[in-house]
Amino acid sequence: MxxxxxxxxxxxxxxxxxxxxxxxxxxxxxxxxxxxxxxxxxxxxxxxxxxxKSKEEVFQAIQDENALRVRPRLRAERIRARSVEEFISGSFRTFFDYIATDRQTFAVIRRNADTMRVRMDTPEIIAGFDELRADIVKAIAEGIFPLVDADYLMAALVGVAFEVGEHMLSRDPVDTAAAANFATALFMGGFRALPTLARPAASAA
Amino acid sequence: MxxxxxxxxxxxxxxxxxxxxxxxxxxxxxxxxxxxxxxxxxxxxxxxxxxxKSKEEVFQAIQDENALRVRPRLRAERIRARSVEEFISGSFRTFFDYIATDRQTFAVIRRNADTMRVRMDTPEIIAGFDELRADIVKAIAEGIFPLVDADYLMAALVGVAFEVGEHMLSRDPVDTAAAANFATALFMGGFRALPTLARPAASAA
DNA sequence: CGGATTTGGAGACATGGCGTCAAATTCCGG
DNA sequence: CCGGAATTTGACGCCATGTCTCCAAATCCG
Structure with missing residues (x-):
């Protein structure tokens, strides 16, 4: 060198x-x-x-560096998990914390006039998704997760992470814990288990 | 004329x-x-x-026409809903059916080399999101929904709809009912209530 | 150490897309 | 049928693009 x-x-x-x-x-x-x-x-x-080769490729390189930063954290969180709840909440917390911290990066994406969400197929990002999917399959095999459709579950997790994350950033102050709690509750208990805003959800119609 | x-x-x-x-x-x-x-x-x-003014504007016009086609259907479904379950499942079913039918349109988006998800801020699309949000707020006010964070709930619905929808289209055959069931179960009962692939989820760890 | 060889930066260049504008054409009302 | 307004035309000037050649500097080797 x-x-x-x-x-x-x-x-x-x-x-x-x-x-x-x-x-x-x-x-x-x-x-x-x-x-x-x-x-x-x-x-x-x-x-x-x-x-x-192009500005596209530069952008991908930047994205890749970002993924390189979060991916290990997410992975560690999932490996550490000893229950569904830990798996889910750990992932959301880590992800939301990351995007809240590295807002500069996310600003690039959100300030983008032409695209809302950009290419997600750089090697690092693909690897990250593959990892997530593998960990889900593994969790199902070990009986930690029920036997659900791993692809759809992954898609749902990713969708919620990105969309809720986006809304989270637009609030002031940014409350990553609240967002993570919301997302976790949704996956753990479903709709009725989401934290209520004022009084406990006495009536579930 | x-x-x-x-x-x-x-x-x-x-x-x-x-x-x-x-x-x-x-x-x-x-x-x-x-x-x-x-x-x-x-x-x-x-x-x-x-x-x-630009290709961007043309694209938005196309998007707008699409939104114009789905929006009323979604709206009708939500208005017809007399329970949470109907609200959620009706929305997912309608949305998934639409993207499965109008694949030509979605092909434009998915074939797009530079962007995964494109601008979502044409008037029609914004109106669609606003409508959804308003209906959620209304459902909460009427006690159909528990008192949850409407913005986050909307974000979660949208995220799941798009991501799961994307995966759904990549399968052969495309099974919109299964995708809708999955998404609905997730929101209704949470993770543990998702349909199991083989045997009923006897053990919920 | 010095000449030969390779590497890679510099920047001019041909190509082609962009948005504009003056001229030509088409339509409409009188 | 004519005058004026509206709309289309296509050539034009400008600029970004990606390539290519030239050359200086770095590396290699005797």
Missing amino acids: TGKRERTKTANREAILAAAREVFTKLGYGATTVRDIIRATDLASGTFYNYF | TGKRERTKTANREAILAAAREVFTKLGYGATTVRDIIRATDLASGTFYNYF
């Missing part, structure tokens, strides 16, 4: 990613051009293409 | 939308250019801009 060539290589790559993060945040993903990213570095246009 | 001017106007608009649908399906949203759409019509480039 000590060769000059190697050092400038990683430096350039980092420079491009940093510039991209900045310019994506400022202009939104849709509006930024490859040239905008290049201008935010001191590199030549041709150099960019030695590292990435 | 009988004037020639007026007729060509709607004809042109329709021509552009039809061309866009076709070309979006073929190339994907991200890859198509305004020029591609124009080329698929027999209009001049300038004419396009008399009708739409």
Whole structure:
């Protein structure tokens, strides 16, 4: 890692990613051009293409780095779980905490004019989903989970995590614990078990 | 509506939308250019801009038409509901049936190379979400629903609908009833109430 | 250490999409 | 049938894109 060539290589790559993060945040993903990213570095246009094929690819690299940050945490949480409740609540808590912390990153996605939710098929993200699915299957095999449709369960978990997470961020103050409690209660006890806002749900019609 | 001017106007608009649908399906949203759409019509480039500002706007118009088709059905289902179960299951059934039927439309979205889920802020779609939220609030006020966080509940419903819907479409054969049952059970009874795949869930750990 | 070889950055260039605008055409009312 | 308004046309200037060649610097090797 000590060769000059190697050092400038990683430096350039980092420079491009940093510039991209900045310019994506400022202009939104849709509006930024490859040239905008290049201008935010001191590199030549041709150099960019030695590292990435398009702005899409830069974006994916950024996404990938993010996934690399959360994935192990989520995994650890699930492995540690000794019950359904721990599995579910741990996952939601970790995920919500993450997106609340790394808002800068999420701002990139939400500020995006053209897309609401972006590509979810970078290697890291796919690996994360696969992991989740495998852990669900394993939990079912071990009898921790009832024998349900693992794919649909995963889809439901992901859907709730993203949508509720999105709403959570738009509130002030951001209360990750409350959001996690809500989501967990939904999965654990279903609709009727959701925390009531004022008085306990005496009547369940 | 009988004037020639007026007729060509709607004809042109329709021509552009039809061309866009076709070309979006073929190339994907991200890859198509305004020029591609124009080329698929027999209009001049300038004419396009008399009708739409960008491909984004065309896409929104298409989305809007779709929402216009589902929204009343969903609404009717919710109004008809006399219990939580009817509210939830009716909504899921209707939504899943719709996306299963109108796959051509959903193909446009799913074939999209750049985005997974596209802008959801056309007037019709926003109105649809607002309606859903209002109906939830109303159901809570009437005591049909327990007093839960309406925003989070809506987010959860939407998240599950889209994610599970997506998975549903990737199966062969597409079983909308099963998907609706799954989602409904999740919301009604929570995790433990989900239909088991083989034997009844005798043990709820 | 110095010449040969490889690597990779620089930036000009051809291509093609973008949105505009003045001119041409079409429609409508008188 | 004519005048004026509305609408379409398509060429134009501008800019982003991705490629390609050239060259300097880094690495390798005797």
